[in-house]
Amino acid sequence: MRVGVFDSGVGGLSVVKSLLEHKLFEEIIYFGDTARVPYGVKDQNTIIRYSLEALEFFKNFEIDLLITACNTVSAYALSEMRLHSDCDVIGVVEPGVLALKNAIPDTDADILILGTKATVKSQAYEKGLQELGYHNLSAIATTLLVPIVEEGLYEGEILQSTLHHYFKDLPKIPDAIILGCTHFPLVADAIHNYFEGQSTLIHSGEAIVEYLESHYDFTKRFEHTELKFFASENPEGLRKTAREWLGENI
Ligand code: DGL
Numbered sequence: 001m002r003v004g005v006f007d008s009g010v011g012g013l014s015v016v017k018s019l020l021e022h023k024l025f026e027e028i029i030y031f032g033d034t035a036r037v038p039y040g041v042k043d044q045n046t047i048i049r050y051s052l053e054a055l056e057f058f059k060n061f062e063i064d065l066l067i068t069a070c071n072t073v074s075a076y077a078l079s080e081m082r083l084h085s086d087c088d089v090i091g092v093v094e095p096g097v098l099a100l101k102n103a104i105p106d107t108d109a110d111i112l113i114l115g116t117k118a119t120v121k122s123q124a125y126e127k128g129l130q131e132l133g134y135h136n137l138s139a140i141a142t143t144l145l146v147p148i149v150e151e152g153l154y155e156g157e158i159l160q161s162t163l164h165h166y167f168k169d170l171p172k173i174p175d176a177i178i179l180g181c182t183h184f185p186l187v188a189d190a191i192h193n194y195f196e197g198q199s200t201l202i203h204s205g206e207a208i209v210e211y212l213e214s215h216y217d218f219t220k221r222f223e224h225t226e227l228k229f230f231a232s233e234n235p236e237g238l239r240k241t242a243r244e245w246l247g248e249n250i
Pocket residue numbers: 007008009011012037038039040041069070071072073116119146180181182183
């Protein structure tokens with residue numbers, strides 16, 4: 001199966017990492033809209049327009065499935081993309097909600113949702129979780145973590161003071177934290193340690209693998225996946241990040 005993976009920038013590489021670990025696809029075509037990242041501070045119309053343009057890009061490749069490895073796109077543009085796509089389009093929000101349910105069945109659990117400004121504003125996670133009965137929900141737009149990850153500051157003082165800035169007023173340690181932005185898994189260890197290892201973290205990449213394995217037939221696994229990386233700006237920069245994050249011969 002040939003799959004397209006779309007993100008506003010490099011964040012979706014964290015989803016690609018999970019797809020590769022599970023050997024799900026023969027070929028992955030990645031497109032990061034690096035010229036226009038971040039999407040998370042843009043309005044709905046702009047996010048939809050950019051996402052439909054990305055869909056046009058993928059039409060050159062005859063993909064069998066498109067994964068929008070961006071929570072912001074998943075929260076705002078999924079239904080529009082599905083209307084205009086010849087193949088299935090899967091977002092990361094619904095898989096994230098289902099992964100949370102599998103990990104923490106107790107609907108009284110305290111759930112903290114982290115995302116971009118746009119994702120938090122959409123309340124996409126809250127809607128999905130409330131339908132399942134979860135009611136102790138809070139959300140923080142941890143926007144600064146996006147450029148911090150883009151800068152490769154996965155540990156250290158800047159990251160620690162940013163986490164403190166966002167989390168210092170929380171009344172208690174949450175039972176679970178949804179990493180509702182595909183950049184955030186890169187700082188998952190720091191978030192986990194900040195909460196003394198007591199919160200279960202939900203990661204879009206692992207969530208989508210769980211979702212794909214329960215919705216599609218993956219009897220065949222691929223020891224080698226052909227990877228193609230495209231970006232709307234500085235594709236070599238994207239490939240460099242891919243080499244660092246995926247540790248593959250790219
Ligand atoms: N990777 C995007 C997401 O998951 C966040 C980055 C952005 O703001 O474009 O929401």
